[in-house]
Amino acid sequence: MYGKFKEACGVIGIYGNKEDEALGRSIYYGLYALQHRGQESAGIAVTSGSGIKYHKAMGLVSEAFNDEILDNLSGYIGVGHVRYCTNEANTLINAQPLVVRYKNGYLAVAHNGNLINAPELRKELEEQGVAFQTEIDSEVIAFLIARQHSEDISKAVEKCMDKLKGSYALVIMTEDTLIGMRDPYGIRPLCLGKQKDSYVLASESCALDTIDAQFIRDIEPGEIVVINKDGIRSIKKSQAGLSYASCIFEFVYFARPDSTIDGRSVYMARLQAGRLLAEEQPVDADLVIGVPDSGTVSALGYAAAAGIPFDIGLIKNRYVGRTFIKPTRSSRAIGVKLKLNAVREVVKGKRLVMVDDSIVRGTTSGLIVNLLREAGAKEVHVRVSSPPVVHSCYFGIDTSTRKELIGAQRNIEEIREHIGADSLGYLSLHGLIKATGLPAEKFCSGCFTGKYPLDVPRERKRYVFEKR
Structure with a gap:
C-alpha cells in the first residue's frame, strides 16, 4: 500500500468445549478484524480431535475463503493467520498456519514476529535431519516443538521458548490443546478473551470485539497460556534480567485505534x-x-x-x-x-x-x-x-x-x-x-534510538517495518 509501515502478521486462536459448525467463520471474522496486520495471505486450521483440516490462500481474507470452504472448517479448536511478507517470500507455501505431523499427532503454528536466531536454529535442525519446506520462522518453531519428544505439549513449548530469540506472539494448536505464547520482552502483542464457553487468543482486542468475545487480559511477556479440557492455566517463565519491551509502533501505527495494547487505549x-x-x-x-x-x-x-x-x-x-x-x-x-x-x-x-x-x-x-x-x-x-x-x-x-x-x-x-x-x-x-x-522502560524504541532489548545480529541484514 501507499508508503506505510508494514506489520508482520495477525494471529487468532479459539478453543471451545464442543464441536462448532461455525468455528471457521468465527476465526474468519476475527481475521477480518486483523486484516490491517497483513494482506498477502490468510489461513485457518481446525480440529475436531482427530487430525487437522486447513485452508490457506494468497490475498485478502475475503479472497482466501468462501462459504463452501468455511462450511468445511468446523471443529472445536482452531487457529487463523493473516500475513505480510516480502515479495521474495510471497508464495503460498509460506502462508500460515503451518501444519506439521509429529510423534504425538498433528501441530499447527501461527506466528507474528521475527526470530533473530532463526538461521542458527534452522542449521541446527537441518544437521539433525529436518528437511525444511518453507522460508518462514514458524516452521523452525514447529520442528523445535515437535522434536522435544514430550508427552506433554506444554513442556515441549516451554523448552522451545528457551531457544527462541526475537519477537513472537504465537498461537499453537494440537488435536486437543490451544496454546498462546508471547516472547519474554512482550515485543509483539497478544491478548485473551472469552466467547460464551470458548476461549480466544488474538493479536489485538479489536478481533475479540468483532466476534462478541469479552476481553479478559493481555498475555504477559514470557507467558505461556495452555487451554484444554482441564481449563486454562498459565506458565510464566523466569524474567530475571529481562525488561518489558513492547513495540512502541503498535501505538503509533500498527494496531487498530479501537484496540487496547497492554492495558492502554490505542485511540487515546x-x-x-x-x-x-x-x-x-x-x-x-x-x-x-x-x-x-x-x-x-x-x-x-x-x-x-x-x-x-x-x-x-x-x-x-x-x-x-x-x-x-x-x-x-x-x-x-x-x-x-x-x-x-x-x-x-x-x-x-x-x-x-x-x-x-x-x-x-x-x-x-x-x-x-x-x-x-x-x-x-x-x-x-x-x-x-x-x-x-x-x-x-x-x-x-x-x-x-x-x-x-x-x-x-x-x-x-x-x-x-x-x-x-x-x-x-x-x-x-x-x-x-x-x-x-506507560513508562519508557516498557517499550522497545530501537527504530528511534538504536537501542534494542536484546543483542541483535548487526553483521547480517537488518529488518525494518516498511510502510503499508
Missing part, C-alpha cells in the same frame, strides 16, 4: 500524541487534516490542542485492495492517487497542517504534499506524531538498511525540502512515550 494514545505534537510543534494555519487512516486520530488531537479547525482533506479509496506497482517515481505517484485524493473544496486556498504517523523514506510524504498543492492548498505544514525513524528494526519482516531511511540520511530541514513542505515538525520520543501513559 494517538489522540494525546496529537495534542502533545501541537504543543511541541505549533504553526499558524487555517485547517488541520490527517493522512488516513493512521494520522486521523492524532490530527484530531492536534486540532483540539491548537484551536485550529479539523476537516477531512484527504479521502482514502477503500476498494483498491492490493496493488502491484513498479517502484518508479511516476508509478508511485499513480499509486498514491489510486489510494488517496484531496478534497479540493476543503483544502483550496488554506494553510494546512497535514498530520501523519511517521515518515520512513519520504517519497510518499512528498507525493501527498504535492497532491494537496495541486488541489490548491496555499501552504502545507507537515507534522509527524512520532520521532524520526533513524535505525532499522530487527524484529520486523522486510529487509532494509539505514541508507533507505530518510531520517538517518538527512536532517529535518533537508527532509522538509525533500518532501516539499512549508515546515516540518516531529513529536519527541519523550512526548510519544508520555502519550501512551
Whole structure:
C-alpha cells in the first residue's frame, strides 16, 4: 500500500468445549478484524480431535475463503493467520498456519514476529535431519516443538521458548490443546478473551470485539497460556534480567485505534500524541487534516490542542485492495492517487497542517504534499506524531538498511525540502512515550534510538517495518 509501515502478521486462536459448525467463520471474522496486520495471505486450521483440516490462500481474507470452504472448517479448536511478507517470500507455501505431523499427532503454528536466531536454529535442525519446506520462522518453531519428544505439549513449548530469540506472539494448536505464547520482552502483542464457553487468543482486542468475545487480559511477556479440557492455566517463565519491551509502533501505527495494547487505549494514545505534537510543534494555519487512516486520530488531537479547525482533506479509496506497482517515481505517484485524493473544496486556498504517523523514506510524504498543492492548498505544514525513524528494526519482516531511511540520511530541514513542505515538525520520543501513559522502560524504541532489548545480529541484514 501507499508508503506505510508494514506489520508482520495477525494471529487468532479459539478453543471451545464442543464441536462448532461455525468455528471457521468465527476465526474468519476475527481475521477480518486483523486484516490491517497483513494482506498477502490468510489461513485457518481446525480440529475436531482427530487430525487437522486447513485452508490457506494468497490475498485478502475475503479472497482466501468462501462459504463452501468455511462450511468445511468446523471443529472445536482452531487457529487463523493473516500475513505480510516480502515479495521474495510471497508464495503460498509460506502462508500460515503451518501444519506439521509429529510423534504425538498433528501441530499447527501461527506466528507474528521475527526470530533473530532463526538461521542458527534452522542449521541446527537441518544437521539433525529436518528437511525444511518453507522460508518462514514458524516452521523452525514447529520442528523445535515437535522434536522435544514430550508427552506433554506444554513442556515441549516451554523448552522451545528457551531457544527462541526475537519477537513472537504465537498461537499453537494440537488435536486437543490451544496454546498462546508471547516472547519474554512482550515485543509483539497478544491478548485473551472469552466467547460464551470458548476461549480466544488474538493479536489485538479489536478481533475479540468483532466476534462478541469479552476481553479478559493481555498475555504477559514470557507467558505461556495452555487451554484444554482441564481449563486454562498459565506458565510464566523466569524474567530475571529481562525488561518489558513492547513495540512502541503498535501505538503509533500498527494496531487498530479501537484496540487496547497492554492495558492502554490505542485511540487515546494517538489522540494525546496529537495534542502533545501541537504543543511541541505549533504553526499558524487555517485547517488541520490527517493522512488516513493512521494520522486521523492524532490530527484530531492536534486540532483540539491548537484551536485550529479539523476537516477531512484527504479521502482514502477503500476498494483498491492490493496493488502491484513498479517502484518508479511516476508509478508511485499513480499509486498514491489510486489510494488517496484531496478534497479540493476543503483544502483550496488554506494553510494546512497535514498530520501523519511517521515518515520512513519520504517519497510518499512528498507525493501527498504535492497532491494537496495541486488541489490548491496555499501552504502545507507537515507534522509527524512520532520521532524520526533513524535505525532499522530487527524484529520486523522486510529487509532494509539505514541508507533507505530518510531520517538517518538527512536532517529535518533537508527532509522538509525533500518532501516539499512549508515546515516540518516531529513529536519527541519523550512526548510519544508520555502519550501512551506507560513508562519508557516498557517499550522497545530501537527504530528511534538504536537501542534494542536484546543483542541483535548487526553483521547480517537488518529488518525494518516498511510502510503499508
